[in-house]
Amino acid sequence: MTEDTLPVGGNAKERIKAFIERVENLTAEKKTFADDIKEVYAEAKSSGFDVRALRECVKLRAKDAEKLKNEKAILDIYLNAIGMDFLL
Amino acid sequence: MTEDTLPVGGNAKERIKAFIERVENLTAEKKTFADDIKEVYAEAKSSGFDVRALRECVKLRAKDAEKLKNEKAILDIYLNAIGMDFLL
Amino acid sequence: MTEDTLPVGGNAKERIKAFIERVENLTAEKKTFADDIKEVYAEAKSSGFDVRALRECVKLRAKDAEKLKNEKAILDIYLNAIGMDFLL
Amino acid sequence: MTEDTLPVGGNAKERIKAFIERVENLTAEKKTFADDIKEVYAEAKSSGFDVRALRECVKLRAKDAEKLKNEKAILDIYLNAIGMDFLL
DNA sequence: ACACAAAGTTCGCGTC
DNA sequence: GACGCGAACTTTGTGT
Numbered sequence A, B, C, D: 001m002t003e004d005t006l007p008v009g010g011n012a013k014e015r016i017k018a019f020i021e022r023v024e025n026l027t028a029e030k031k032t033f034a035d036d037i038k039e040v041y042a043e044a045k046s047s048g049f050d051v052r053a054l055r056e057c058v059k060l061r062a063k064d065a066e067k068l069k070n071e072k073a074i075l076d077i078y079l080n081a082i083g084m085d086f087l088l
Numbered sequence E: 001a002c003a004c005a006a007a008g009t010t011c012g013c014g015t016c
Numbered sequence F: 001g002a003c004g005c006g007a008a009c010t011t012t013g014t015g016t
Helices: A012-046 A051-061 A065-081 B012-046 B051-061 B065-081 C012-046 C051-061 C065-081 D012-046 D051-061 D065-081
Strands: none
Touching (some): A012 B012, A012 B051, A012 C065, A051 B012, A065 C012, A065 D051, B012 D065, B051 C065, C051 D012
């Protein structure tokens, strides 16, 4: 019925279903943690902390410190060039 | 030194660190599952299946069937209007 | 002051500023059209048309017809495999 | 043929086509400028400038200076809290 | 609070 | 093999 675009065999349907279900299960697990992360930020916010800054910290901590220093050094040059020294 | 933008108290630093670490831990867990999902698709692909179609199936299954039918009905009208009947 | 990360020369600052301003001007123009597009959709919506379907049509029209037919054929096989025949 | 989901009238097809074509034309214009922006960055890069920093400058300049100062002040507090003082 | 829309990030692909 | 390009997904912000 459907040759040529599928690794034929009578069980192609079953295999397709199996792949999809595996993805769905994993996606559900993943969502769990995504929701947990949101909760943490919500808790932080309701405690008076700045969520934007927290997110930024997380992002920065995920990067290599040396690379970070380099990038900051370069950016500072450019910021100075355009007169935005107040961000240095 | 830093009052006013933080829920003061000498332990603000510790609380900030705690929030960030909780997020980082959850993010790591989340990444685990994201990676697993990729592996499933990679396995499917190397088995000869079409990853794009699989992804689309997953996306469609996540939606409500009735809503899906509705949307398809409307889209078909529009596709017909612009002469793309071969997609019906 | 800034050696090594910049194509030196006393006018590096000016060149940086010039690049940035060129980008900003082009960005402003680009935004004009982005806004116009939004207006078109808003007008369509307020005329009773389905914006989602319109967006989908635009996306589909931007693709090659042959490729589109192929993709649809494959997707149909997969949808059939998972019993979502009502989307065929 | 298609009543109920459309602002009926025999010219619904024409109106749909018109909306889509307007969007397509505007999209083409928009793409022109997007391409121009890329060219500017490419030129800057081939002149030895740091594209990442230039993009960052553009982004920062688009924001309100006061808000920027505020955000930086807050972020600095948080960075200090987590011991990333080298980014101050 | 929910959905829609916008932005940023990531991934896969084609090119050189 | 790397680089840039374009598409897709995720996440964030907003408006209802």
